Structure formats: structure tokens, C-alpha cells
Amino acid sequence: xxxxxxxxxxxxxxxxxxxxxxxxxxxxxxxxxxxxxxxxxxxxxxxxxxxxxxxxxxxxxxxxxxxxxxxxxxxxxxxxxxxxxxxxxxxxxxxxxxxxxxxxxxxxxxxxxxxxxxxxxxxxxxxxxxxxxxxxxxxxxxxxxxxxxxxxxxxxxxxxxxxxxxxxxxxxxxxxxxxxxxxxxxxxxxxxxxxxxxxxxxxxxxxxxxxxxxxxxxxxxxxxxxxxxxxxxxxxxxxxxxxxxxxxxxxxxxxxxxxxxxxxxxxxxxxxxxxxxxxxxxxxxxxxxxxxxxxxxxxxxxxxxxxxxxxxxxxxxxxxxxxxxxxxxxxxxxxxxxxxxxxxxxxxx
Numbered sequence: 609x610x611x612x613x614x615x616x617x618x619x620x621x622x623x624x625x626x627x628x629x630x631x632x633x634x635x636x637x638x639x640x641x642x643x644x645x646x647x648x649x650x651x652x653x654x655x656x657x658x659x660x661x662x663x664x665x666x667x668x669x670x671x672x673x674x675x676x677x678x679x680x681x682x683x684x685x686x687x688x689x690x691x692x693x694x695x696x697x698x699x700x701x702x703x704x705x706x707x708x709x710x711x712x713x714x715x716x717x718x719x720x721x722x723x724x725x726x727x728x729x730x731x732x733x734x735x736x737x738x739x740x741x742x743x744x745x746x747x748x749x750x751x752x753x754x755x756x757x758x759x760x761x762x763x764x765x766x767x768x769x770x771x772x773x774x775x776x777x778x779x780x781x782x783x784x785x786x787x788x789x790x791x792x793x794x795x796x797x798x799x800x801x802x803x804x805x806x807x808x809x810x811x812x813x814x815x816x817x818x819x820x821x822x823x824x825x826x827x828x829x830x831x832x833x834x835x836x837x838x839x840x841x842x843x844x845x846x847x848x849x850x851x852x853x854x855x856x857x858x859x860x861x862x863x864x865x866x867x868x869x870x871x872x873x874x875x876x877x878x879x880x881x882x883x884x885x886x887x888x889x890x891x892x893x894x895x896x897x898x899x900x901x902x903x904x905x906x907x908x909x910x911x912x913x914x915x916x917x918x919x920x921x922x923x924x925x926x927x928x929x930x931x932x933x934x935x936x937x938x939x940x941x942x943x944x945x946x947x948x949x950x951x952x953x954x955x956x957x
Contacts, residue, residue, distance in 0.1 A: 628904050639705065718828050790821070914944055
């Protein structure tokens with residue numbers, strides 16, 4: 609089946625890693641776990657069903673996958689009993705907690721340059737978040753997109769983004785808040801009014817995008833912490849970190865891109881190896897070194913595409929099954945329930 613619109617092509621090309629690819633740095637999850645342990649929760653309860661340990665999370669050379677990240681957040685939300693835990697967590701993050709990225713941002717000459725630095729390098733620490741800066745005659749905004757379907761942790765992720773933006777941006781401008789208003793795709797929580805005061809800007813819910821609307825008068829303001837020499841040195845280090853992050857799951861990423869280029873006629877392992885100019889044995893071995901398999905990468909790719917097709921297109925379940933290489937829609941249904949715990953029709957709602 610051919611792709612019928614540019615929008616569907618973009619949906620396909622957006623996926624760059626899957627839910628079981630260990631490409632997520634442990635920086636923010638470790639920060640969250642340490643905070644909640646200080647609040648009285650146990651490591652065992654927080655990390656239940658994740659296969660993780662605090663020692664692993666605190667190792668900067670280790671990476672986790674999205675499924676582990678999601679389970680950890682679900683554990684944290686359940687144990688805390690606070691659906692707005694993400695907002696509280698985001699407010700605890702600051703430029704210092706962002707490490708070299710924060711140092712590079714605060715060393716830039718102006719606020720808009722700091723924004724550019726954060727957006728460029730934030731993927732090093734948070735590849736689940738894709739940020740885009742847009743400036744027009746009407747105004748300026750930062751748009752936040754999901755690189756994977758957040759599902760049950762969407763509220764936590766969005767509110768963390770709001771809380772961190774409030775703290776970080778106000779610090780950059782010496783307590784002046786450049787955000788005029790935030791927009792969110794989520795419905796307004798019934799108890800939001802009790803938490804709205806934690807942010808220094810209003811939030812509009814049920815919007816078509818997640819975004820921060822910025823006061824254009826603040827964009828070119830000089831930063832009190834500007835240091836051109838420090839900025840240059842920090843940027844060089846960030847460039848090196850970005851290159852390292854890009855290569856973290858390089859082969860798995862190449863396999864995924866290969867699969868995305870052949871939607872509807874996915875190659876088998878032998879065919880994929882031939883197109884990557886390596887032997888099937890080498891492909892299998894190198895994927896094992898990344899703690900994954902060809903079948904896992906294929907299933908993750910199918911899952912990501914299925915979710916996007918169900919939520920962002922009007923294709924029937926049978927059409928989607930065909931696109932993903934299932935000759936029998938019932939087999940697709942069983943696979944989708946295994947991935948998400950729901951049938952395709954239930955997920956689409």
C-alpha cells in the first residue's frame with residue numbers, strides 16, 4: 609500500500625528510535641529517584657518492574673530504554689499519589705542541573721542565543737523531547753513534540769517541561785519571566801486551579817500543540833551571565849557530547865531507518881544485512897552488543913508506526929495491518945495488544 613499524503617510520510621520519518629532501544633541518558637531519571645528517596649520512598653518500590661538499580665542510573669555511561677523510563681514514572685506517580693508530580697519535579701530543575709548544556713546557555717550573549725543553545729543540545733539529555741523555536745512577525749514560541757508516544761506519562765512530561773521552563777528562563781533573565789502563556793494538548797485537570805500558582809504564566813489546555821509563547825521584547829535582552837570565552841569552550845564540549853549521543857545506538861538507528869524506508873515490505877535480517885553491507889552474523893552480533901535484536905527493532909518500528917497511524921491518520925485497522933506487513937489483521941491485533949495492552953480500536957478510541 610502506498611503512502612497517500614505528505615503528512616503520513618512525515619509520520620513515518622519522525623521515528624528514530626524505539627521503545628526498547630537503550631538510548632535514554634539516566635540523568636533526569638536519577639535526579640527524580642534521588643529526590644523521591646529523600647521524600648521517604650524506597651529504591652525498590654520506585655524501580656519495581658524496571659530492571660534498573662540506583663547504581664545503574666547514577667552511572668553517566670549507562671542508558672535506559674523508554675519502557676523502563678515509563679515504568680519508573682508510573683511507579684513514582686503511584687507512590688506519590690500526586691498526578692502533578694511532573695510540575696513539582698520540573699520546578700526543581702535549573703541550569704546547574706543541566707550540566708554543561710546549562711553552562712553553555714547561560715554563557716551566551718542574549719536570551720534568544722541561550723534558547724538556541726538549549727534546543728540544539730537538549731536532546732543529549734532528553735531525546736524524548738523535540739523542541740523547535742519559531743519566530744514570526746506575530747510573535748515567538750517554543751514548540752514541544754513527543755519523539756515517542758508518551759501515553760500514560762504525557763501529563764508528567766508536559767508539566768515537567770512547564771516547571772523547568774519557568775525556573776530556567778527566569779534565571780537567565782534575572783527573574784524576569786519571558787513566557788507569556790503556555791499551550792497544552794491535554795485536557796484541563798479538574799484540580800489544576802490548585803496548582804496553577806506554581807507557574808508564573810497561565811496555561812491554556814485542549815490546544816492543538818504544546819508550546820510556550822514568548823515575549824518578543826525579551827528575545828534580544830543581554831544575559832547577566834554572558835561570557836563569550838566560556839560559551840565557546842562549553843559549546844565545543846556540547847558538540848562532542850551530541851556526536852557521542854548520536855552514535856549511541858547508531859547501528860540500531862540505521863536498521864530502523866532502513867525499515868522505515870521499506871514500510872509495507874520490511875526486509876528480513878539477511879536482506880537488511882545485505883543493504884547495510886555487512887554479514888547477517890555481524891548484524892546479529894552488533895545488535896546483541898546493543899542489547900537488542902533485529903526482531904525487537906522491527907517490532908519497535910511497527911509499534912511506533914501503528915500508534916501514529918491510529919492516532920494521526922484515518923486508515924482502517926486492516927490498512928494499517930497491511931502497511932506493517934501483516935497479511936492477517938488478527939495477527940496485528942494480537943501484536944498490538946502485546947505492545948500496548950489495548951486493541952487497535954480501543955487505542956484509537
